[in-house]
Amino acid sequence: MTESMTHPGGQTGQVPDAMGRFGPFGGRYVPETLVAALDQLQAEYRSAVQDPLFHATLDELLRDFVGRPSPLYHAKRLSEHCGGAQIWLKREDVNHTGAHKINNTLGQALLTLRMGKQRVIAETGAGQHGVATATACAHFGLPCVVYMGEEDVRRQAPNVFNMKLMGAEVRPVTSGSRSLRDAINEAMRDWMSSVETTHYILGSVVGPHPFPMIVRDFQAVIGREARQQCLARLGRLPNSVVACVGGGSNAAGMFSAFIADEQVELVGVEAGGRIAKPGDHSASLTFGSPGVLHGSFSYVMQDEDGQTGQVHSLSAGLDYPGVGPEHSFWKDTGRVQYLPCGDEAALEAFDLVARNEGILSALETAHALAQAIQLAANRPKDQMILVCLSGRGDKDAAEIARLRQTAM
Amino acid sequence: MSAIDRLFENLRAEKRKALMPFITAGDPDLDFTADVLKQLDACGCPLCELGIPYSDPIADGPVIQASYTRALDRKTHLADIFEMTRRVAPTLSMPIVSMVSYSIVFRRGIASFVAEAQAAGIVGAIVPDLPVEEAAPLAEVCRREDFSLIQLVSPTTPRERAIRIAESSTGFLYYVSVAGITGERTRLPADLAENVAWLRARTSLPICIGFGISQPEHVRQLAPVADGLIVGSAIVRRIAQADRQPRDQVLAQIADYIRQLLGALES
Numbered sequence: 001m002t003e004s005m006t007h008p009g010g011q012t013g014q015v016p017d018a019m020g021r022f023g024p025f026g027g028r029y030v031p032e033t034l035v036a037a038l039d040q041l042q043a044e045y046r047s048a049v050q051d052p053l054f055h056a057t058l059d060e061l062l063r064d065f066v067g068r069p070s071p072l073y074h075a076k077r078l079s080e081h082c083g084g085a086q087i088w089l090k091r092e093d094v095n096h097t098g099a100h101k102i103n104n105t106l107g108q109a110l111l112t113l114r115m116g117k118q119r120v121i122a123e124t125g126a127g128q129h130g131v132a133t134a135t136a137c138a139h140f141g142l143p144c145v146v147y148m149g150e151e152d153v154r155r156q157a158p159n160v161f162n163m164k165l166m167g168a169e170v171r172p173v174t175s176g177s178r179s180l181r182d183a184i185n186e187a188m189r190d191w192m193s194s195v196e197t198t199h200y201i202l203g204s205v206v207g208p209h210p211f212p213m214i215v216r217d218f219q220a221v222i223g224r225e226a227r228q229q230c231l232a233r234l235g236r237l238p239n240s241v242v243a244c245v246g247g248g249s250n251a252a253g254m255f256s257a258f259i260a261d262e263q264v265e266l267v268g269v270e271a272g273g274r275i276a277k278p279g280d281h282s283a284s285l286t287f288g289s290p291g292v293l294h295g296s297f298s299y300v301m302q303d304e305d306g307q308t309g310q311v312h313s314l315s316a317g318l319d320y321p322g323v324g325p326e327h328s329f330w331k332d333t334g335r336v337q338y339l340p341c342g343d344e345a346a347l348e349a350f351d352l353v354a355r356n357e358g359i360l361s362a363l364e365t366a367h368a369l370a371q372a373i374q375l376a377a378n379r380p381k382d383q384m385i386l387v388c389l390s391g392r393g394d395k396d397a398a399e400i401a402r403l404r405q406t407a408m
Numbered sequence: 409m410s411a412i413d414r415l416f417e418n419l420r421a422e423k424r425k426a427l428m429p430f431i432t433a434g435d436p437d438l439d440f441t442a443d444v445l446k447q448l449d450a451c452g453c454p455l456c457e458l459g460i461p462y463s464d465p466i467a468d469g470p471v472i473q474a475s476y477t478r479a480l481d482r483k484t485h486l487a488d489i490f491e492m493t494r495r496v497a498p499t500l501s502m503p504i505v506s507m508v509s510y511s512i513v514f515r516r517g518i519a520s521f522v523a524e525a526q527a528a529g530i531v532g533a534i535v536p537d538l539p540v541e542e543a544a545p546l547a548e549v550c551r552r553e554d555f556s557l558i559q560l561v562s563p564t565t566p567r568e569r570a571i572r573i574a575e576s577s578t579g580f581l582y583y584v585s586v587a588g589i590t591g592e593r594t595r596l597p598a599d600l601a602e603n604v605a606w607l608r609a610r611t612s613l614p615i616c617i618g619f620g621i622s623q624p625e626h627v628r629q630l631a632p633v634a635d636g637l638i639v640g641s642a643i644v645r646r647i648a649q650a651d652r653q654p655r656d657q658v659l660a661q662i663a664d665y666i667r668q669l670l671g672a673l674e675s
Contacts, residue, residue: 019541029510029537031467031585032573033562175473181464188466193588195564292511293464295537305462305486308516 014081015329020209021241023332025325028208030295034188036239037195042210044115059108062221063137067095070222071228073389078373085379087372088238088357089389090226092250099362099391100222100250101132105201106193107218109136112199120144123187125152125180125246126157126364129203129393134168137202144168147186149179151166152316155399157210177310180246180320186293205324206246208295212252212324215351219253226386227257229343238386240265240375244368245338246282246318248327250390255336265337268327269371271313272340282311283340284323312341314403315363315396341367347400349373362391363399411531412556412579414416415454416614426636427673428616429666430457433477434554436651438492443646445565447659449500449618451666457638460489460508467536469591471641475648480565486512496527503581505558506530507575516545522555532556532579534602536571540573547576556580558603563587563597580614581634583607587620589640593620596629601666604625604633624672629671639669646665 015022017290028038050056062068071094075087092100105122112120120142123129130146137144146163150172153160163170173389176182184207191200205212205219228255230238243251245268258264273281284299289299293308301309301321312318330336346363349370353359361369365388379385393400409417419426429448439457448456461479465472497504506525512525513521513535525533532555538546556579561570564587568670574581586597588590604643606617615667617630618638627637643662650658 027542028539029542030502030539031536031562031584032539032560033467033584034562036567037563049470123510175477176463184464189469189589192467193586277616290538292509292514293467302511304515306509306512309512350653357450398522 005265006252015326016209016213020213022326022329022352025207025290025298025328026212027297028296029099029292030208031192034195034208037191038208038210040115040134041111041390044111045210045214048111048114058107058110062103066102066106066258067094068221069229070094072226072233075357078353079376081352081356082373082376084381085239085376085383085385086381087158088374088384088386090254090386091224092222092388092390093359093361093392094255097128097132097135098394099128099132100219100253101129101203103221103253104215104249105136105260105362106128107133107354108199108214108311109140109142109199112142112201113140115199115204117199118142119191119194120201121147121187121198122201122203123147123180123183124203124317125149125183126315127152127156127163127395128168128317128362131159131162132204133201134163134166137168137408138166145190146170147171147173147183147190149173149177149183151178152180153185156316156395157398158395163251163331179316181308203403204249205252205326206247206294206322212296212326215249215328216252216256219249220256222250222253222388223255223257226254230386234384236384237261237264238384239379240267240385242267242269242368242372242385243376243388244269244318244364244390245285245327246271246364247322248324250388252324252326255386261337266335267371268336268338269367269376270338270340271315271318271367272342274311275339279310280312281340282313282318282320284321284339285327286340293322296325298328299323299331315346315367317362318367339371341370345370346401350390350400359389360393360397362393362398410556412505412580415503416580419635420453422504424630425634425673426454426616427666427669428455428457428636428638429453430459432459432461432472432611432644433489433492433645434461435644435647437482439487440650440655442492442496443655443659444662445500446502448666449502449662451600452670453502453666455505455636456502457505457507458493458530460486460512462509462512465509467589467640469589471515471591471645475644482494482499486516491506492526493530503531504529505532505534505556505669507536508533509535513546518549522549522553524555529543529659532558534558534560534582538673540576543576551576558582558635563603567606569592570605574611574613575630577613580616581611582638583615583617583634585617585619588619590619592622593661597618597627601630601633608612608633615647624668627669627672628675637673658665
């Protein structure tokens with residue numbers, strides 16, 4: 001019996017294994033103080049997966065509170081503009097709170113309650129996971145502390161305000177690069193001292209086992225729905241599936257449903273930043289090498305001593321020096337192709353989608369859109385490209401205005 | 409038999425306990441680290457823990473984090489640290505143990521790290537982010553090279569597991585006093601001595617307690633149940649003054665503080 005929700009039949013070779021390994025990647029490199037909590041989480045998840053009531057509760061929340069299933073939308077004008085393949089968007093942006101992150105936070109909040117823990121902490125980069133965690137905690141009446149890099153507090157101000165409106169405490173992190181990586185460090189440090197009463201709702205498929213598995217499984221609803229919708233609406237699977245990858249949770253959720261469909265091309269898009277020089281991008285699968293960061297073994301940007309490298313992306317959610325271990329596994333097995341997309345190309349895609357479709361996408365998502373637009377232009381009209389539209393872009397409006405030095 | 413095994417055998421024969429200071433390599437620079445090592449040795453510390461600065465130390469509180477940041481800002485590289493200890497270690501009577509993230513060990517290559525550390529006069533490693541389940545590849549190399557791999561037990565460790573960790577640890581067992589990060593604390597958990605004593609009765613491995621220990625009173629309380637006590641942030645906080653005060657003065661303050669703790673240990 002597998003522990004995981006997504007692979008009941010072992011269709012993808014049942015990863016991770018009992019040690020949390022996706023091939024050589026993953027594992028659990030954490031201080032001893034956290035091991036008992038990770039064991040407890042793993043055990044609770046195993047029992048939840050086998051509990052019909054847990055599934056029924058989560059499904060009901062996803063339907064009535066989040067608004068699932070999210071639509072599959074044919075971006076006709078955008079496709080026409082590209083002049084090639086048809087672009088279809090899986091609309092995670094229309095979820096409650098405006099991104100895919102809520103799929104995971106509701107699942108983990110339910111696990112928090114099952115474990116009898118009374119407090120929740122989280123990290124956030126773009127603020128989408130922070131908002132989704134604050135939302136889940138408000139829904140269940142759990143106190144919530146969100147760690148957020150000071151630089152991200154500045155560039156994602158609307159999300160900070162939303163978190164506070166829902167009663168969460170936002171703690172700005174002033175150490176290191178003041179972005180997502182440091183927010184994870186601070187959340188881990190909080191957890192070291194509060195582990196017996198607090199659950200850490202990690203927001204991506206990163207960190208120590210079992211987080212990469214649990215977060216993927218809670219996000220797998222994206223891929224399951226999208227695959228079904230493709231078959232129901234079009235009677236076929238897409239030719240290509242494209243998603244952006246920071247830590248990689250929306251991509252993991254989307255790809256997991258298509259891994260076994262070998263004819264479907266899977267493309268993950270990393271933040272290429274300004275240029276392909278260390279410190280100017282966040283493309284750890286493209287330019288990094290395997291190493292240990294934040295409790296797991298995966299591709300990472302590190303110097304020759306193992307110190308974490310500086311990274312850059314104009315999108316706070318992709319501004320991270322590591323990536324989920326399952327993505328490293330998919331990269332090395334060749335099942336998924338990972339490509340970088342630069343800041344400028346992402347901004348162009350953002351504009352193109354805004355003006356042709358009336359959709360403001362998150363800057364993170366715009367990286368996937370840029371790649372999809374490029375793919376579509378070079379593929380025949382009868383091909384179908386599915387993009388995970390992972391989040392909405394309202395949060396980025398002020399930052400885009402600042403980058404362009406224009407008034408809002 | 410490793411240098412640490414011999415050290416604790418001698419200490420036990422003399423019915424003495426070890427005071428083990430922790431300092432960060434390269435804080436504020438490696439010349440000063442060498443001076444501090446000599447000072448600690450002159451004070452009579454039997455063993456010293458040398459922190460290899462790391463960019464993302466999740467088990468460390470603000471004081472040690474800041475010391476790592478200072479060291480890394482001055483571009484302290486692993487090779488430079490080994491070069492310093494290679495020069496200094498032969499002049500000391502206390503062995504040096506490294507405190508190092510697995511991120512650094514893995515990037516260097518497990519066998520290379522152990523070989524380079526040994527060549528630099530370092531006798532063992534504490535790897536705070538390497539739980540026993542993940543330790544096998546490093547433990548195998550350490551055993552072969554007689555390089556101590558000191559493992560950690562914390563208040564959240566179930567008792568069965570604590571015994572398993574003690575069985576796979578070499579040199580000594582690091583008992584983390586509190587569920588939390590490093591840093592000075594006024595009070596330590598009430599059941600700490602009792603929990604250490606429980607484990608003490610089940611392993612012959614020396615047990616050293618660390619995290620939060622900073623006051624002579626802590627030393628007096630815990631010395632009876634442990635083989636050694638580790639003091640980190642309280643010393644690192646004093647070293648942090650080296651950028652603002654004359655270095656001789658800082659060294660003298662460290663010596664005063666160490667003697668105070670050693671006095672409490674003897675009493």
